[in-house]
Amino acid sequence: MTAGIDLGGKVAVVTGAGRGIGRATALALANAGAAVVVNDLAGEMVEEVVTLIRGIGGKAAGAVCAIGDSAAAEQCVDTALSRFGRLDIMITNAGNLRDRVLWNTSDKDFDSVIMTHLRGTFTCARAAARHFRAAGEGGRLILMASLAGQRGNFGQTAYAAAKAGIAAMARTWAMELAKANVTVNAIVPNALTRMTETIPALGPYAAMAERGEPLPEHLRSNIGIGTAEDVAPLAVFLSSDRAAGISGQCIGLGGDRLSLWQHPQEKQFALHRGGWTAEAIAETWSATFQQSHESIGIDMGEI
Structure with missing residues (x-):
């Protein structure tokens, strides 16, 4: 059990839990005492994680399906209710x-990413929210956002769009579900997984992590x-009673760095009585706004 955090009696669904962050999160929740529904589209991966959890004395059940449509979301929720009698997380x-x-992104590629990330988050959250409201015992929605969704990232049109949408949904749902005592937060993870192993600068470090070698301090x-x-403890914390007052936040964790992301807000403004002309905008922009442009992209520093 994770020191100081007890999720005994709680039941969680983790989608995409066959590998990477999902797998680590499922195992961490089980170590903290939660029963876990392990979802993935690969049955052998689901069975492996379920077996690992049971091997440490935990409770687990599998839900093999591709996340995206409503049927998959209902399968995950129904598995929790039928196997463990409740759903909390x-x-x-x-x-x-x-x-x-952008110019090489096909409709098929775009739709695939949006279906899994954005629509899958929506359908799973909706299914859970309906149960939470009916049960009247509160709950936790924990969504996975991304640095790409916060900052943009070259070559990730669909992924960045989906993850930005997930962050926006977290803020919206936090308001909508507050009266039901359901908290909604988005994790902004930064980890060496299969989703980062194709980045050339990170390749050697991904190999180090795969071999179980410690990563450099600067990284x-x-x-x-x-x-x-490294990311999984944040999900355990947000699932716990100690996070009951936290909702509508985007919270980052990667390596040794825990962060709270600032939401978009109006940074600067100017007034022009009677309305703006294009010429007035041009003059005011160079005088007032030019030095305040926001930066874009993920800063990888000196890797």
């Missing part, structure tokens, strides 16, 4: 990648990137 982690620059602290296991 829904963690929407399932995802995929179809990285392409864990300055860049704030680590392993999937």
Whole structure:
């Protein structure tokens, strides 16, 4: 059991739990005492994680399905209710990648990423929210956002769009579900997983993590990137009673770096009585706004 955090009696669904962050999260929740529904589209991976959890004395059940449509979401919730009699925590982690620059992104690639990440988060959260409201015992929705959704990232049109949408949904649902005592937060993870192993600069470090070797201090602290296991404690904390007052937040964790992300808000403004002309905008922009442009992209520092 995770020191100081007890999830005994709680039941969680973790989508995309066959590998990476989902797998690490499922194991961490089980170690903290929760019963876990392990979802993935690969049956052998689901069975492996279920077996691991049972091997440490935990409770687990599998839900083999591809996250995206309503039927898959209902299957995950129904598995929790039929096997463990309740549902307390829904963690929407399932995802995929179809990285392409804008002009090379096909409709099929875009739709695949949106279906799994954005629609899958929506359908799973909706199914859980309906249960939470009917049961009247509160609950936890924990969504997986991304640095790409916060900052943008070259070659990740669909992924960045989906993850930005997930962050927005977390803020919206936190308001909608507050009266039901359901908290909604988005994790912004930064970990060396299969979703980062194709980035050339991170390749050698991904190999180090795969071999179980410790990652360099500057990577864990300055860049704030680590392993999937480094991210999992945040999901355990947000699932617990100690996080009852936290909702509508985007919270980052990578390596040794825990962070609270600032939501978009109006940064600067100017007034022009009677309305603006294009010329007035041009003059005011260069005088007032030009030096305040926001930066874009993920800062990888000195890797």
